[in-house]
Amino acid sequence: MRLAIVYDSRTGTTKAAAEMMAELATSKGHDCSVVPVQAADSSDVSSAEAVCVGSWTEGLFFILQHATKATMEFIETLSLEGKPAAVFCTYKTSAGKMLPKMAQAMKDRGARVTGQFKARGPHVPEGFSAWVDDLG
Ligand SMILES: Cc1cc2nc3c(=O)[nH]c(=O)nc-3n(C[C@H](O)[C@H](O)[C@H](O)COP(=O)(O)O)c2cc1C
Incomplete structure (x- = not known):
């Protein structure tokens, strides 16, 4: 499955987490991109089969x-009709309440938000691996 991970990172923690998440998804056989929100292309991300924004x-x-x-403004540009999606921080x-607010913004773009994850540092957030497994 084509999975797009988009993140906003100021000092590298979220970038490191996002890159580890992408590595994990790739190791499970998915075609996974990982890009900073500042460089993300809205139509490219919207064309993925599953989207994860952090x-x-x-x-x-x-x-x-x-x-x-930047994250919230990027979410507003997405078009995600029925796609599985996740948010993380x-x-x-x-x-x-940041994750539920991000999830609502993704739902407003049509996404089916099936995961909300947080990591206290540069790690793969708990629950992400199972979320990837559920993508099929
Ligand atoms: C201005 C500012 C405000 C922050 N506010 C919070 C906060 O309210 N709660 C929290 O848990 N961490 C807060 N943090 C910590 C960062 O969210 C955390 O260190 C994060 O992992 C940094 O990610 P980054 O390295 O990708 O920029 C704040 C950091 C900064 C610089």
Whole structure:
């Protein structure tokens, strides 16, 4: 399956996590791209069979967490009618309600959001491997 992973990273943590996620998906036989949101092509990502979008957590560490503006603006450009999708973030203290908000934005673009993952550092988030397995 063609899977597109798009991420926003300021200091490299989310980039490292996204690249490990792509490596894992590739090792399971998927054709997986991984690109920073600043370089992502909306129609290319929308044409993938499954899409995963991630951001670092921006907020006041314990409150008001959200995905980056670039991430949310990119999601708004997608057209994902019925496609399986996931959102993820890296964080330090708390991701708050950021993932459900990202998921809602993806649903508003037509996606079927079947995964919401977080990693406290440059790791493959828990649950991502099983999500990839469920893609078939
Ligand atoms: C301005 C700023 C605000 C942040 N706010 C939060 C926050 O509210 N909650 C949290 O858990 N981490 C917060 N962090 C930590 C980052 O989200 C975390 O270190 C992330 O993994 C960084 O990813 P990156 O290396 O890809 O940029 C904040 C970092 C910065 C620079």
